[in-house]
Amino acid sequence: MQLSKNDRWCLVGILAALFFVYPDLFFAKSGALVGDHIEQHYPWAKLLSNSLRHLQFPLWSNLIQCGFPIGAEGQIGVFYLPNIILYFFLPLNWAYSYSSIVHFAVAGIFTYLYARQMRLSCTAALLSSFIFVFGAASGGAYYNMPSLKVFSWFPFMLLFFEAYLTNNKRRNLFLVAVGIAFSLLAGYQQVAVFSLIIFYFYIALRLFLFRQSNEGHGFVFLRIAMILVATVGAFLITSPQIYLMFKLSMMSNRVGLTESYTYIGSMSPFAVLTFLFPAIQYVFKANCLYIGVLPLVFVLFSGIDRNSRKTTLFRLWICITTVSFLIALGKWGFIYPALIKTSHFYSFRFPSKFVVFCVFGLSILSGLGYQQLFEAKPIDDSKTNRSVARACLAAIILIVILFSGYLAANSILTFGQPAVFNAGQWFVEHYIYGKIGHPHSLAKYFNDLITVIQFTQNSISPVRCWNLWAFVMILSGLYFLLWLHRKGANDRHLHLLGICLILLDLYAYSWIDFRLDMDTYQHALKSDPIISTLIAEKQSGALTRLYGMRPYGKTLPLVPSANMLYDIEDIGIYSPLVIGRYHETIGMFGNINDSNFSYSPTPEFVKNKFKILNFLNVSHVMSAFPLKQRELRLIDREVASGIYLYRNTDEHHLGYVISNVRWFDDWNSLKETFMETGFDPSRTLLIEKSEGMKIADKDRDRVLSSLPVRQAGPHVFSGDPELLDSRLPRKSWARPFLSPGKHSGMTESGIPDAIKKQDESIQLIYRADDFEEWEIQINQPAFFVTSEAYDSGWKTWVNGREVPLLKAHGLFRAVWIDSAGVYKIKFRYQPFSID
Structure with a gap:
């Protein structure tokens, strides 16, 4: 025409x-910038903008759901x-x-x-x-x-x-x-x-x-x-x-x-x-x-x-x-x-x-x-x-x-x-x-x-x-x-x-x-005082992951995915494509919305399941309720809105070596054990028997018969900022895992656990959205587990040899290490690779 x-x-x-x-x-x-726009679309737009500026597509993000294939969600429009x-x-x-x-x-x-x-x-x-x-x-x-x-x-x-x-x-x-x-x-x-x-x-x-x-x-x-x-x-x-x-x-x-x-x-x-x-x-x-x-x-x-x-x-x-x-x-x-x-x-x-x-x-x-x-x-x-x-x-x-x-x-x-x-x-x-x-x-x-x-x-x-x-x-x-x-x-x-x-x-x-x-950027992006406290905690290295505790229908100053605006990791998520298993388990802590339903946890529930939050490396809790737990120390409070911000003083980490294993025939029975009161995911690994089929034939029978119970519990990583910065160039949008002090596995004297235990250590070398590198030293066969979401797109190498990635607790990442020694473990997200 x-x-x-x-x-x-x-x-x-x-x-x-x-x-x-x-x-x-x-x-x-x-x-x-109102409603879903500020809670989801604008934060995802920021992630897309930052990634494209570095000539990459944001296919995976560590900022929500302990890791989420955000490029697959669709609404971000990668x-x-x-x-x-x-x-x-x-x-x-x-x-x-x-x-x-x-x-x-x-x-x-x-x-x-x-x-x-x-x-x-x-x-x-x-x-x-x-x-x-x-x-x-x-x-x-x-x-x-x-x-x-x-x-x-x-x-x-x-x-x-x-x-x-x-x-x-x-x-x-x-x-x-x-x-x-x-x-x-x-x-x-x-x-x-x-x-x-x-x-x-x-x-x-x-x-x-x-x-x-x-x-x-x-x-x-x-x-x-x-x-x-x-x-x-x-x-x-x-x-x-x-x-x-x-x-x-x-x-x-x-x-x-x-x-x-x-x-x-x-x-x-x-x-x-x-x-x-x-x-x-x-x-x-x-x-x-x-x-x-x-x-x-x-x-x-x-x-x-x-x-x-x-x-x-x-x-x-x-x-x-x-x-x-x-x-x-x-x-x-x-x-x-x-x-x-x-x-x-x-x-x-x-x-x-x-x-x-x-x-x-x-x-x-x-x-x-x-x-x-x-x-x-x-x-x-x-x-x-x-x-x-x-x-x-x-x-x-x-x-x-x-x-x-x-x-x-x-x-x-x-x-x-x-x-x-x-x-x-x-x-x-x-x-x-x-x-x-x-x-x-x-x-x-x-x-x-x-x-x-x-x-x-x-x-x-x-x-x-x-x-x-x-x-x-x-x-x-x-x-x-x-x-x-x-x-x-x-x-x-x-x-x-x-x-x-x-x-x-x-x-x-x-x-x-x-x-x-519609709203103005000046008004919509105005930072809440309690968010300023969180940013200060992040800058000091004390903040690893955030958990927002709220009943269904009540908001918090920082909710998923608005946390992405401040580069703060949150175990919560708001998406119609939340991983089903994640919603069935971690979702019971609330602040995880599949656009149909979000649970409303009670303080008693959180207290009974707090070891799960430690396993998820939660360092701070923002709550719509006052919480009375010995592990939580109040660091800020908004009187008018009734919002409380706590720091987790208990031991929590991102990576673990676990040798105490329990095998399950199906997900439902595993899920029940995982959500039992007092269960500690960092000490006992729950894994489905179908995952055992991924392990090499020479180790499969030994692993499926279960390893001996370790009394010492999990081993945790130590983070050394000097080492981290010297190994790999860090991009401005990557989030290397730096957690100095007690929250990084250091003793009160400031000496890393890896130095005190010469035969066993875990160290995070580098961490970005689509790549991680760890170095571990163990004295017997065990599973290396990270509290990050499993996805079949993640590929794993141990000392340069590709190995199968297993589902830890049906949700997270695990690698089987078949003997004592020092290992470099690399994870890379490659969703389009052909096995």
Whole structure:
């Protein structure tokens, strides 16, 4: 498609509108820094930025979960080209802010170009672009920034697919493959799958039901074959990311799920009220359908006008919009349950994300309705006037119905709270309590029900400012309809009034949608005083790993992954792909959230299992409770928030030599022993018999029969900063393990244990995210164990010879050393190596 002068001005207008609505993003003064953004996306962006500056991909991070394959998680977007360009060339905050701008621009520009490709006028295409970028979809920023990145490529794929149908150029087919690949790499693979489902549904409709008269069967099947080639090419390009994520998913809690899990995040049918009252979207978990009052009128006109209904564009998008809406309903609809029951695939949730495609369809239909109303040359003025009258009547009826529903809901909550509470209790008992993803007690859900009812009542209150604004826009829309009915669509003043109302409406909406996720860097990154204490502890060498103790729902000044901003290791993690075994064991200490559930530990639980924290090399505990344990010394406290910071004075280390071994037939029995009160993982190694098969034949029988019990307990490493700095150059982003004083295995006299015990010692030579080197001296066969997460991507060498890596306690890394002596042990993360 050749761009005209008007097209170029419209594209400039899209960028100008973005600058007008989000000026702070352009000057990198603010970004998406609220909620998950500051706890996950921004810290991961910092890690990506630091790694790319050193010409490396961050495939593994020691900062969370005692080690985590963060590149496999997907949301960080390690292999996503726009991420690589932005975070390599720009400072962190500029790259993070411009990531939003770039994807808003991609969404807006390619929505405009797609609409033009489908023969909408410049103004109509621009209207569609504005609705998608600034309406309920927020250009794709549905829930979080990775969603924005994925959804923004949806119109890109549509544009070049249509261009390929038009001119049969392979360049367009290649760009379709690029769009598919970018969607898969952008950071939210589930949403990418949703996007591809709708994209292929569009292709099926376009080629089989709504193809042009000159597109015969040969044309159709050839195009399908070429699209399959493009898809295969895209999947080959993205195969490294898909491979890593699939492997991680198989170790996470995303396997073995039931059908009920897939219905989590179904959109409530009552969310249709957000067509007029967007401020109440948070009653429906941010599910919103708002596109503006007048654009809704244009959508109705596109369905009422006979000429509009005859177009391929209308037929395509009325089908896709309807199907997307029905899928978004999840368990409240019939399409999504049918898909789930047919496929038996239970790993995805939040079908409500299909709302974005519904909103995109509405934006296209609105542009079509606008064009037919204001710009099309009528064949019969009387028929056009009748269509206008019917559209006005339909819009008024819809507004009255939705407004009546709003008033009814407000009246019920105001005057019938007891009945609402009783109905809510029934709903909780039948649809929430005891269901997957809802692990809490019935009493807690009933208490939460009171809060939900009060929140809902406040949200839909007629005196709430945003609802008052909705009333203003509704009245303005009604005035517009009356004027339209009286003056007709040819009135220029009416045309100008409509454009101004739409822009004002969408601009105001941005303040209750995407802007709520924004904050200034100065405010969001303001350090808490207790964090300053932690930083001082780290600088002194006393801080090794942090444990955050908090009940579910309560926050701490530093939570995973915000700890990454300060280069502080935390045993906690927040990710949907937490290692399943880690969540089942260490997860019971809390602060480990798989986005479904996080445990709420008690002080008594922590006291009974404290030896596990020592094994994990936890040096500090940040707690929402006062803890009374002899091992913990209070070093800071925030009185107002009730947060306590403790230093662990007990012995704790990163590496151990263990010769007392217990073998287990399966993980479940091993897990029970590991979580027994008083169990010390540093003194007894629990290992599955299947791991014993990795050991060389000559040692296997001896090892499986168990080694003799050692009375002396574990041996620990000693850290010598001088030695560490002299062995290998340390990069600024690497975190060599330096723990002087008592916490590094030194005696009170400052003499390392390795010097006092000439025949046995453990010394960490170098430590980075993807590489470790140790030197140990032992006097008999034993296992060398580190309290760092196991992953099959880690390769191990002992004195230059590659050896198998074993699962210590089913979770961590272990190496079998078959005889006494001095050994250099190296670990390197190589997830793509072939055994």
